[in-house]
Amino acid sequence: MCFVSFVFQVSKHKQYLDTVCEDFFSRISHMIEQAETRQSHVYTGMTSEILQHFHLGRGRCEVFEGRDDVIETAREYLNNNSGIPLTIYGKSGCGKTSVMAKILEQCCEGHWVSPDGKPYAVLVRFLGTTPQTSNLYQLLDSLCGQLSVMCGRPWVVPEKFKDLVKSFVDLLRKAGKKQRIVVLLDSIDQLMPAHNAYKMTWLPDNLPSNVKMIISTIPEGYPVLGSMRERCVPHTRGLPYFGLNV
Numbered sequence: 191m192c193f194v195s196f197v198f199q200v201s202k203h204k205q206y207l208d209t210v211c212e213d214f215f216s217r218i219s220h221m222i223e224q225a226e227t228r229q230s231h232v233y234t235g236m237t238s239e240i241l242q243h244f245h246l247g248r249g250r251c252e253v254f255e256g257r258d259d260v261i262e263t264a265r266e267y268l269n270n271n272s273g274i275p276l277t278i279y280g281k282s283g284c285g286k287t288s289v290m291a292k293i294l295e296q297c298c299e300g301h302w303v304s305p306d307g308k309p310y311a312v313l314v315r316f317l318g319t320t321p322q323t324s325n326l327y328q329l330l331d332s333l334c335g336q337l338s339v340m341c342g343r344p345w346v347v348p349e350k351f352k353d354l355v356k357s358f359v360d361l362l363r364k365a366g367k368k369q370r371i372v373v374l375l376d377s378i379d380q381l382m383p384a385h386n387a388y389k390m391t392w393l394p395d396n397l398p399s400n401v402k403m404i405i406s407t408i409p410e411g412y413p414v415l416g417s418m419r420e421r422c423v424p425h426t427r428g429l430p431y432f433g434l435n436v
């Protein structure tokens with residue numbers, strides 16, 4: 191091989207290697223950017239909000255015992271066709287949050303399945319435990335955001351509260367077409383009173399088809415139970431006091 195041809199081949203080889211390196215660099219950078227975008231999309235504020243409630247629920251279940259009667263009532267309710275939310279009420283400390291956590295666990299770990307054999311899609315909020323769940327407007331915004339993701343739609347919160355309520359019902363209806371939806375709202379009494387939160391008029395008289403909702407509240411001091419009682423008979427049941435076994 192003559193010297194000129196050798197130099198030519200080396201320079202061609204170098205060119206080739208440079209191109210491979212550049213190509214490799216640009217592809218890897220692009221993949222990293224894409225992964226970053228996906229991650230930031232996944233770990234939004236909404237995701238961390240949802241995870242906080244699941245985490246709280248899991249903690250309660252670790253020490254949970256008994257309460258077979260109310261758990262069985264919840265199981266039956268989730269399978270029936272009632273369009274009225276089930277209200278679990280009881281004095282402070284009697285175990286409402288723990289029962290809600292157990293219901294969450296039963297639904298999410300596949301112990302309970304919906305009548306069509308599919309798993310439930312559960313939306314849970316332990317109210318008053320995060321800033322997003324202390325105010326009714328923010329709570330509905332957060333639930334609508336989650337429902338929008340489930341329905342594959344973008345979500346922009348309306349300014350007016352009544353439009354937000356309409357969107358909430360609308361999104362529940364849409365989500366219910368795909369899967370049986372279970373909404374668990376623990377401690378309605380923990381909401382701030384704005385938007386007449388305790389009057390419960392922000393809930394429709396009848397939940398959309400395939401949507402079930404379980405709420406909990408203390409019985410006195412707030413009109414929540416009174417507002418729900420008429421709708422909830424015969425499902426409503428009180429939790430007795432009980433000696434804590436922790």
Ligand SMILES: Nc1ncnc2c1ncn2[C@@H]1O[C@H](COP(=O)(O)OP(=O)(O)OP(=O)(O)O)[C@@H](O)[C@H]1O
Binds near residue numbers: 256286434
């Ligand atoms: N079934 C249960 N098994 C074991 N521990 C329980 C059970 N129910 C409640 N507890 C314990 O009792 C305490 C109070 O329960 P919990 O917070 O669920 O009551 P609550 O009715 O939600 O109270 P509040 O009205 O103040 O929110 C917690 O420490 C909880 O872990």
Ligand SMILES: [Mg+2]
Binds near residue numbers: 286287376377
């Ligand atoms: Mg509680």
